[in-house]
Structures are given as C-alpha cells and as structure tokens.
Amino acid sequence: MNPEIAFEDVAYIRNLVRVRSAMVLEPEKTYLLKSRLEPFAKQEGFGSMADLVSQLRQTSYGPLHKRVVEAMTINETSFFRDLVPFQALKDRLLPEVIQANWDIKRLHIWCGASSSGQEPYSILLTILHHFPELTSWHIRLIATDLSQEMIKRGQEGRYGPFEVNRGLSPPMLNTYFSRQGMEWQIRDDVRNMIEFREMNLAGSWLVLPTMDLVFIRNVMMYFDMETRKDILRRIRGILAPHGYLILGATETTLAVDDHFERVPVNGTSVYRVRKD
Ligand SMILES: C[S@@+](CC[C@H](N)C(=O)[O-])C[C@H]1O[C@@H](n2cnc3c(N)ncnc32)[C@H](O)[C@@H]1O
Structure with a gap:
C-alpha cells in the first residue's frame, strides 16, 4: 500500500474527526493519522488510503465514516489509572x-x-x-x-x-x-x-x-x-x-x-x- 497521503486527504480526515468527535488532530500528528489510517484502509479492503478517502468523499456520512472516526480515537486506558x-x-x-x-x-x-x-x-x-x-x-x-x-x-x-x-x-x-x-x-x-x-x-x-x-x-x-x-x-x-x-x-x-x-x-x- 502506498504509505503517502495527499495534504487534502489528511485535511479531509482531520475535519471528519473534528466534526464527528470534536477531537482535534494536530497537523504535527499526521504520522499518527497515517499509522492508523493505513492498516484501517487495508483491513477494509481498500488499495490505498487515497482510495478510502475517495470513497468517503463520495458518500454521505455513514458506517464507514463512523469506523474511520473510531479508528482515530485514542483508547489508552487501564484499571485504576493514575491510582x-x-x-x-x-x-x-x-x-x-x-x-x-x-x-x-x-x-x-x-x-x-x-x-x-x-x-x-x-x-x-x-x-x-x-x-x-x-x-x-x-x-x-x-x-x-x-x-x-x-x-x-x-x-x-x-x-x-x-x-x-x-x-x-x-x-x-x-x-x-x-x-x-x-x-x-x-x-x-x-x-x-x-x-x-x-x-x-x-x-x-x-x-x-x-x-x-x-x-x-x-x-x-x-x-x-x-x-x-x-x-x-x-x-x-x-x-x-x-x-x-x-x-x-x-x-x-x-x-x-x-x-x-x-x-x-x-x-x-x-x-x-x-x-x-
Ligand atoms: C484516552 S481514552 C481515556 C479513557 C479513560 N477515561 C481513562 O482515562 O483511562 C479517551 C476515550 O475518549 C473517547 N472519546 C473521544 N472523543 C469522544 C467524544 N467526543 N465523546 C465521547 N467519548 C469520546 C475515546 O473513544 C476513548 O475511548
């Protein structure tokens, strides 16, 4: 899979995540975005991150968009965190x-x-x-x-x-x-x-x-x-x-x-x- 992603595609994902979860993905965290989006695109059967974003752009908000937003969230947690x-x-x-x-x-x-x-x-x-x-x-x-x-x-x-x-x-x-x-x-x-x-x-x-x-x-x-x-x-x-x-x-x-x-x-x- 092509590990590169166009600037406009990063902007699209950042905006999607912001609108649907309020999470602000800082531009300097683009590496994080890519490191999550690439395996997600593969798992969903897309040939590249660009193909995934293209599909997202063509359809109104639905289950695929929701799964992308969820894939971008940071779920780090533990029992009795910070004690x-x-x-x-x-x-x-x-x-x-x-x-x-x-x-x-x-x-x-x-x-x-x-x-x-x-x-x-x-x-x-x-x-x-x-x-x-x-x-x-x-x-x-x-x-x-x-x-x-x-x-x-x-x-x-x-x-x-x-x-x-x-x-x-x-x-x-x-x-x-x-x-x-x-x-x-x-x-x-x-x-x-x-x-x-x-x-x-x-x-x-x-x-x-x-x-x-x-x-x-x-x-x-x-x-x-x-x-x-x-x-x-x-x-x-x-x-x-x-x-x-x-x-x-x-x-x-x-x-x-x-x-x-x-x-x-x-x-x-x-x-x-x-x-x-
Ligand atoms: C870093 S975890 C923190 C979990 C736990 N509160 C802790 O401190 O261990 C952040 C959680 O917030 C959730 N989250 C992110 N945006 C959210 C939103 N807009 N509304 C509700 N939950 C959200 C994520 O799905 C994730 O599970």
Missing part, C-alpha cells in the same frame, strides 16, 4: 456522597469516556471492595463512550493478561474475575451493574439523572476550548450540589469554567460547583 483518583474516591468522595445521600440511599455515577471499560469497573470495584454496605443502595453507574467498539468491549468485561496486569491487585482479580483460557472475565453480577451506552460528549446527550460523581478523564485534552466549555457547562447542569467532577491528571476546569472550584484531595484535584 490517586481512586484513593480519593475511597477516602473522601464516596464517604462524602454516602453522607449526603444517606436518607435516600442512592448513588449515581457517570463515566463519560469509558473506553474499553477499565475505568468504570475500577470505580465499581472500589465500591464493592471497600463499601460492601452500598450493595443495598440503588446504584446507577453509567459508562458512555463515542466508540461502539469500546462500548462492546466494556459490556463484555473480558480482558487479556496484559490488561489485568496493569492496575488490578491480585485480590481484586481473584474476587471479581474468573479465568477463561488466557483471558479474565469479570463476574456477571458485577458486569450487569454498569450501563454501557454510546454517547458523543460533543453531541446531544442521553437523558442523564442528577449525578453524584462524574468522571470525564483523559478526553477533554483532545478538544478545543469551546467544546470543553460547553461540556463543563452541561456537566454543571447534572451535577448534584454535593457532587464532584473528576478529570484526568493533565486536565482542569481552571481558565475554562469559573463556576467550578478545585478541591485538592490525596495529592490530586477534583472539582465541584462553587456555592457562592
């Missing part, structure tokens, strides 16, 4: 939410870029492992992602040895997973506690209930300022007054949305809506 947010969840965020919701015994959590599921499962395992009393509560844990393929992987809850070795402790692995050949399958009762749904953060949202905790980690960094502002505004609309927003380690609401305030916890930062 400290999950320590904060255990030591401060969940205890506070439990106190606030004690009378109604209800917990709503949304994980807004859940990739292949390791993040929502890490949230759920923190609850099950450290707060067993919450199993009698009404818990809704909603995991959404742009990518249909990632949502399917999360729903399946099956992970390879490399994936479970990244972040899962042996007691958690042995308690909540069973071995199936080379892979590890999360228990059905745990898997069924998460609602996995497709959703574009930059598009129209599903109807979401008031949330106690919102995790939108390691995705805002790919969006432009206007998109970040719009997403944070909409999060404010669904976050409970005692609720927290948890972002990725390199992400912040500062200089994006002044209605949020930063709360330092366990060496990391979480965010809540200012009361004043």
Whole structure:
C-alpha cells in the first residue's frame, strides 16, 4: 500500500474527526493519522488510503465514516489509572456522597469516556471492595463512550493478561474475575451493574439523572476550548450540589469554567460547583 497521503486527504480526515468527535488532530500528528489510517484502509479492503478517502468523499456520512472516526480515537486506558483518583474516591468522595445521600440511599455515577471499560469497573470495584454496605443502595453507574467498539468491549468485561496486569491487585482479580483460557472475565453480577451506552460528549446527550460523581478523564485534552466549555457547562447542569467532577491528571476546569472550584484531595484535584 502506498504509505503517502495527499495534504487534502489528511485535511479531509482531520475535519471528519473534528466534526464527528470534536477531537482535534494536530497537523504535527499526521504520522499518527497515517499509522492508523493505513492498516484501517487495508483491513477494509481498500488499495490505498487515497482510495478510502475517495470513497468517503463520495458518500454521505455513514458506517464507514463512523469506523474511520473510531479508528482515530485514542483508547489508552487501564484499571485504576493514575491510582490517586481512586484513593480519593475511597477516602473522601464516596464517604462524602454516602453522607449526603444517606436518607435516600442512592448513588449515581457517570463515566463519560469509558473506553474499553477499565475505568468504570475500577470505580465499581472500589465500591464493592471497600463499601460492601452500598450493595443495598440503588446504584446507577453509567459508562458512555463515542466508540461502539469500546462500548462492546466494556459490556463484555473480558480482558487479556496484559490488561489485568496493569492496575488490578491480585485480590481484586481473584474476587471479581474468573479465568477463561488466557483471558479474565469479570463476574456477571458485577458486569450487569454498569450501563454501557454510546454517547458523543460533543453531541446531544442521553437523558442523564442528577449525578453524584462524574468522571470525564483523559478526553477533554483532545478538544478545543469551546467544546470543553460547553461540556463543563452541561456537566454543571447534572451535577448534584454535593457532587464532584473528576478529570484526568493533565486536565482542569481552571481558565475554562469559573463556576467550578478545585478541591485538592490525596495529592490530586477534583472539582465541584462553587456555592457562592
Ligand atoms: C484516552 S481514552 C481515556 C479513557 C479513560 N477515561 C481513562 O482515562 O483511562 C479517551 C476515550 O475518549 C473517547 N472519546 C473521544 N472523543 C469522544 C467524544 N467526543 N465523546 C465521547 N467519548 C469520546 C475515546 O473513544 C476513548 O475511548
């Protein structure tokens, strides 16, 4: 396959990805674009990246366009990624939410870029492992992602040895997973506690209930300022007054949305809506 791609074709793909996912593929990341598009074109049976782009241009937005956008997304994730947010969840965020919701015994959590599921499962395992009393509560844990393929992987809850070795402790692995050949399958009762749904953060949202905790980690960094502002505004609309927003380690609401305030916890930062 010809490894070259015309400037206009790169521009077309960048625009497609931006319009459909809000992700900004910087021109200096053209190598990344090519390294993903080339195998994708081959896998889809095209003779070259140019043939693929030509087909995309000739037809209105459809499944092929969607698959291209998904092929361009960065799905990097792991169980208990960065660890400290999950320590904060255990030591401060969940205890506070439990106190606030004690009378109604209800917990709503949304994980807004859940990739292949390791993040929502890490949230759920923190609850099950450290707060067993919450199993009698009404818990809704909603995991959404742009990518249909990632949502399917999360729903399946099956992970390879490399994936479970990244972040899962042996007691958690042995308690909540069973071995199936080379892979590890999360228990059905745990898997069924998460609602996995497709959703574009930059598009129209599903109807979401008031949330106690919102995790939108390691995705805002790919969006432009206007998109970040719009997403944070909409999060404010669904976050409970005692609720927290948890972002990725390199992400912040500062200089994006002044209605949020930063709360330092366990060496990391979480965010809540200012009361004043
Ligand atoms: C780098 S992963 C982060 C996964 C996880 N939150 C973590 O921190 O480990 C980014 C995820 O965001 C998703 N994504 C990208 N653009 C999105 C959008 N517009 N709406 C929803 N999800 C999006 C990608 O499909 C990918 O699964």
